[in-house]
Amino acid sequence: MRNPVRKIIGAILLLPALTSHAAVVLDGRTTTPEMIARIADGESVIVPPEALQRVTQGHELVLEAAMQGQRIYGLTVGVGLNKDRQMVDAQGQLTPEVIAASTRFNAALLHAHSAGVGPDMDTRTARAVLATRLNQILVGASGVQPAVANKYVQFLNTDITPAMPAEGSIGEADITILSHVGLTMMGEGEVYYKGEKVPTAQALKEAGIKPIQPWGKDALGMLSSNAYSTGMAALALVDLKQLAHVEKLVFAMSLQGLNGNVSPFLEDSLALHPYPEVVSAGAQLRSILAGSSLWQRDDERALQDPLSYRDAPYLLGEIDKSYSEDERLIELQLNSSDDNPGVDVGVKPKSDLWQARRSYLEGKNVYGAVLPNANFEPWPFVLAFEQTGIALAHGSLASAERIIKLNDPHFTHLSRFLGTDHTLHAFGAMEKPPLALAEANKALAMPVSMDFLPAAGDIEDIATNAPEVIRHVRTEIDNSFQLTGIELISAAQAVQLRQQKGTGFTLSPQTQALLDALRKTVPFRDSDLPFTPEFRAAATLLQHYPG
Numbered sequence: 221m222r223n224p225v226r227k228i229i230g231a232i233l234l235l236p237a238l239t240s241h242a243a244v245v246l247d248g249r250t251t252t253p254e255m256i257a258r259i260a261d262g263e264s265v266i267v268p269p270e271a272l273q274r275v276t277q278g279h280e281l282v283l284e285a286a287m288q289g290q291r292i293y294g295l296t297v298g299v300g301l302n303k304d305r306q307m308v309d310a311q312g313q314l315t316p317e318v319i320a321a322s323t324r325f326n327a328a329l330l331h332a333h334s335a336g337v338g339p340d341m342d343t344r345t346a347r348a349v350l351a352t353r354l355n356q357i358l359v360g361a362s363g364v365q366p367a368v369a370n371k372y373v374q375f376l377n378t379d380i381t382p383a384m385p386a387e388g389s390i391g392e393a394d395i396t397i398l399s400h401v402g403l404t405m406m407g408e409g410e411v412y413y414k415g416e417k418v419p420t421a422q423a424l425k426e427a428g429i430k431p432i433q434p435w436g437k438d439a440l441g442m443l444s445s446n447a448y449s450t451g452m453a454a455l456a457l458v459d460l461k462q463l464a465h466v467e468k469l470v471f472a473m474s475l476q477g478l479n480g481n482v483s484p485f486l487e488d489s490l491a492l493h494p495y496p497e498v499v500s501a502g503a504q505l506r507s508i509l510a511g512s513s514l515w516q517r518d519d520e521r522a523l524q525d526p527l528s529y530r531d532a533p534y535l536l537g538e539i540d541k542s543y544s545e546d547e548r549l550i551e552l553q554l555n556s557s558d559d560n561p562g563v564d565v566g567v568k569p570k571s572d573l574w575q576a577r578r579s580y581l582e583g584k585n586v587y588g589a590v591l592p593n594a595n596f597e598p599w600p601f602v603l604a605f606e607q608t609g610i611a612l613a614h615g616s617l618a619s620a621e622r623i624i625k626l627n628d629p630h631f632t633h634l635s636r637f638l639g640t641d642h643t644l645h646a647f648g649a650m651e652k653p654p655l656a657l658a659e660a661n662k663a664l665a666m667p668v669s670m671d672f673l674p675a676a677g678d679i680e681d682i683a684t685n686a687p688e689v690i691r692h693v694r695t696e697i698d699n700s701f702q703l704t705g706i707e708l709i710s711a712a713q714a715v716q717l718r719q720q721k722g723t724g725f726t727l728s729p730q731t732q733a734l735l736d737a738l739r740k741t742v743p744f745r746d747s748d749l750p751f752t753p754e755f756r757a758a759a760t761l762l763q764h765y766p767g
Contacts, residue, residue, distance in 0.1 A: 246351065247271045248358030251554045253454035253547065256355075260348040260455060264377045267358065267369065274360025275369050277586055278563040282363035282437050284583035285590045287314060319435055326439035327406065333399035333443050334409075336385025343381045343412050348451035350376055352554060353398065356445055360565060361557030363590070364441035367432050371405045378427045383410040383417060384448075390672055391686030393558070393596040394448035402442035407431030437563075444560060446598045449686035450553050453601060456694045457547055459763075460608070463700055464539050466762040467615065468501070470708045471532050472508040473731045474622050477714030478632055479521055482506070482514050484530045497537035505533065512728040520633055528621035535615050542608040549601040558596045564589045602684045605693050606667050612696040613658075613665035619700075619707050620658035624651055626710045638713045642746050647710060650751050657703040664692040664699075705758030708734070709742055709751075716744050737761060
């Protein structure tokens with residue numbers, strides 16, 4: 221590296237994170253979905269020096285490669301079908317003329333790829349996207365200048381959120397959406413600032429932030445990643461973890477409302493068919509139900525309940541399994557590079573063959589490789605999330621069936637539609653909303669990753685529709701909270717009707733605590749009143765019920 225270039229890099233320092241509230245440390249290696257969600261909800265960011273050093277080294281390596289004459293996608297040559305066109309001749313040295321040409325190319329790349337459609341994504345999702353891409357940049361493989369990482373930190377810590385359209389990506393890097401981040405970092409486009417959508421230039425001026433001039437590999441590093449779908453997936457996982465927790469509690473309440481049989485959940489029952497997640501779910505259900513009257517003799521209790529009850533360890537265990545796999549893949553996605561080309565500092569060729577060595581180089585201060593690749597491919601987590609969508613849909617259909625069973629005296633030996641002497645209609649009409657939610661989740665679970673056509677001069681001939689897959693799962697999770705809330709209301713009514721029979725029926729302590737929490741906002745139904753406020757209150761309770 222020549223001194224002028226090192227001076228440009230050395231002049232960039234990360235601003236310290238704001239201290240008005242908690243801060244999240246992003247280091248490119250240990251970030252979790254929960255950390256992304258905290259930043260999305262407003263917490264600020266701190267980047268440790270060693271993470272920034274990796275960014276600096278990656279930037280130095282990619283410029284060294286350019287000076288040594290390597291053809292670098294998105295830097296010295298174009299992108300997509302234009303990869304055959306020379307854009308910047310950096311061979312020999314990075315003169316002011318070469319840097320100016322690179323700056324023009326970077327700005328044009330961001331302008332030409334800002335092609336999203338539809339309404340803006342909400343600012344919570346947009347902050348998750350910023351945090352996700354920042355953490356990926358801190359891996360050190362993007363090749364961007366440290367000033368780019370600095371801008372992500374500044375935006376997050378001063379509550380400047382780029383206005384990004386929610387549609388337009390087919391899931392092979394979210395290039396048409398993430399390019400809007402680059403626009404705002406140049407001072408163009410619009411952002412959300414202090415609760416309003418304003419021109420970026422106005423927000424930057426008020427916040428005392430200077431725009432940057434992207435060059436080198438900056439623009440490609442800003443736009444070419446799956447940070448949109450990954451950020452949404454991180455938020456979905458936090459919600460899915462909560463849903464998996466409360467679904468077990470609500471099912472236990474529902475089983476007690478039915479006066480169901482615990483035999484399918486016994487340790488010895490599940491040991492005969494020992495799928496690990498099923499065995500684990502059964503153990504959790506036994507723990508939740510500990511202390512319930514279900515463990516006592518009742519000659520009215522059925523020998524075998526409907527499958528929507530008997531199969532619960534399988535239904536709930538599959539959601540746990542999906543969550544675990546999704547979490548593993550998204551944590552890998554968050555803490556690795558999906559850049560093309562990828563900048564790998566400190567590696568040497570593993571073979572003497574020319575093609576295996578061609579992307580490697582050694583400079584005075586840094587060595588490694590600038591590797592063309594397909595690491596922008598999100599197939600692993602996309603297919604896993606489609607599986608999650610299917611598991612959620614099956615769970616939704618079972619929940620709707622359980623609600624219907626609780627209304628049927630043939631199964632419960634309670635009053636029809638869980639009514640009292642003071643109700644006329646009771647819970648009869650409320651079967652329709654859970655059926656509607658279950659049907660919606662069934663439709664959302666249909667695979668969409670195969671719905672694509674070739675693009676970009678027939679070079680990009682496969683796709684994943686990753687953002688659409690994740691949006692479907694997020695909607696299913698939202699629907700499931702509503703559906704589970706309705707099941708909770710039904711189950712609570714059934715339990716209290718059963719207790720009114722004077723048989724001494726008792727809930728387990730864990731489900732009694734949930735019933736007590738519900739009754740603070742949703743009373744026992746002893747008259748015909750609107751359900752809608754109660755459905756909303758129950759869903760909100762479950763979204764925030766402590767684990």
